[in-house]
Amino acid sequence: MTTDNIFINDKCLETLEYNKIIEILITKASSNAGRELCKKLLPSSDKKVIDKSIEETDAALSYLWKSSSISFSGLKDVTKSVLLLEKSGSLNAGELLDISSLLYTTKGVCEYFSNEDGIIDNEGPLKTYTENLNPLNSIKREIDRCIISEDEIADDASSTLKSIRRHIHTTGDKIHSTLSGIIKKDAANGYLQDNIITMRSNRYCVPVKAEHKKNVPGMIHDQSSKGSTLFVEPMEVVKLNNELSELYSKEQEEIAAILQSLSNMVATSSREILNDYNALKYLDFVFAKAKFAKDSKCSKPIFNDKRYINLKQARHPLLNKDKVVPVDVHIGDDFNLLIITGPNTGGKTVTLKTVGLLSLMGQAGLFIPADEGSNLGVFHNFFADIGDEQSIEQSLSTFSAHMTNIVKILESADSDSLVLFDELCSGTDPTEGAALGISILNFLHNLDVRTLATTHYSELKLYALETEGVCNGSCEFDVATLSPTYKLLIGVPGKSNAFAISKKLGLPDFIIDDAKSKISESNIAFEDILDELDKNRVEIEKARAEITENRTQTDNIKAEYEKKLKALEERKEKEIAKAKEEANKIIEEAKAYADSTIKELRKDASVGDTKNMDRTRNKLNEHLKKNKTNSSIAKSKQSKTYKASDFHIGDKVKVLTMGADGIVSSLPNPKGDLYVQMGILRSLINIRDLEIVDEPDIIGAPIKYNKSGSGKIKMSKALSVSSEINLLGKTVDEAIGLLDKYLDDAYLAHLASVRVVHGKGTGALRTGITNYLKKSSYVKEFHRGLPEEGGDGVTIVEFK
Known part of the structure; x- marks a missing residue:
């Protein structure tokens, strides 16, 4: 990222701990090339460059949230190889x-950004880096076919190489066979030191005792350190060894030819390969920024041209996120100078560093650990005088070292600068230090420099109260517990708690009263005013907390009511379903009873028993009358006759025999049967048992409890969303x-x-879906399908 028009010395970056952020960022990249880009990242003062970098980070973060993480670990630096190819050079196996x-990494990245049709679907800020990616699959396949590792070329790399290696193998077998015979013969005579075949100078040899060298004629290639063993190449294998050496030479020549051929092939696409490398390198860098944002729970900052800072619930990224107290801080709107007072260890220095570091991070294109909607200005210069500046090498006191730094700041700072002072002009006489501090701050204030300063001087508090465009701030302190709350209060000067703390710790009242008598009445009055302001602030915050608590209770009561109402509706639906089920059961029983009665009537008729027939008929009428009394629900009939073409996927229908509503999920087959989804139940139903439910005009229908129109959208979506998703394959x-x-x-x-x-298969898909459902905020519960629901190949998901 460019650093045009920005001037930040290394000391300022170190003081604000920007370098530590970069160290964390480097760990998020997955390639050496990406890590190098992270290492070189510096803030920019060009708002267009900043906005572009922020949008790229935002786009990458969106991919991380909706997809699995992306890896660039296979990215290798091929720039030297490409340069060599452009000079008609040949690459070795490792370089290829x-x-x-x-190319393998390129293919994976292309798939990451591709849609279901395999086309890279990216119209966002990252399009510049993804649209021209080319995995060159044919080149990669050829390299992988020919090269097994840096030290091994495949036999099938060429027919010539395969033939040479076959001859090498055959010749080697002949040599071993011949030497084995020699060893067997000479070992019996005691000529050999060991009964083994060994290699010396790439020639097969046998170890012969020195005193028997005449008994084993051949060429001596080596001897042991003591000279007791000679490594002899028997004359019987000299010719074979010569043949083997020639074959090895031919093998190396063929391997060189294969590598040259592969290099020539790669050279034709060297520009595409270099483009892939540069694009992937930058994408790794961008996704490293996105991973940092995700892992550190950061948000996207909003930049402005007015040098206005408004951080909401900002956290210092290097402090424990579970313990650090977030701060709200703003500057640059009604005031350009913020003077922060408060006790030691109260969080003043952390506040300064947080503002400075988050500004640097934002201008470097990084997201910041603050709430959404936080604003940052664009500054050309950053200056910080924070910490112990004592210099032993230059024999300077702490005050002198601070003042040397301040002088340099005053020489360089302008209206495009952000200046941070910690304990301004401390370490010297309080009266003189306060006077110097006011003069320094007033100089920067008149230059319209955005400045934050911490101090213990009461004179600076008065200066802030009396000067337009200057604001007091304080880090809250709880006297009751003698501990800071680390909460920043803007517009409220910090009061001195020395007397209150001393009294709390047991210092006698007469000493405290004597100390108060030595302070001017104006100072005492000022501290009393601050004390009264602090009491009023606490009461207001208490009242605000009570209002918030009451609102929370009201919301809880409302939520409980809605929960009970929902439970009541569910119970109502269950009761209706139960009633329908009982009604259907009664009807089935009646049908069965009628069938058995008809059989009896036919039997009586065949024997002419009319009295018995009358008794059976009366018995049937009484049974039907009883069932009619017990149930007001009977099987419905179709109001009209439907054709197969009347039904469409997504139509809402009523299943007459079951008295249940459902959605058509398949078209009718030749027999008129189609599948209907009723909740978690999917059944095959004939169209004769269905009634199409006419839906009202959604566009014109009144939607209760929704003034935004979102109800209309949800109802439309309800008609289009299937109750089933098929992920097979x-x-x-x-x-x-x-x-x-x-x-x-x-x-x-x-x-x-x-x-x-999802099917059964290996179980990997089902396991992945199960793990995802466990984390989904929508899901109330889920279970594997029952036999009638699809068994282990299906998962039923219920929403909250």
């Missing part, structure tokens, strides 16, 4: 494998991406439950 690794990553969007739509459509089809 690096190119293969780069998908990879885990593909399935999770599809499932994430589907659950969003289903939840917005107010579906009570859905059916996720």
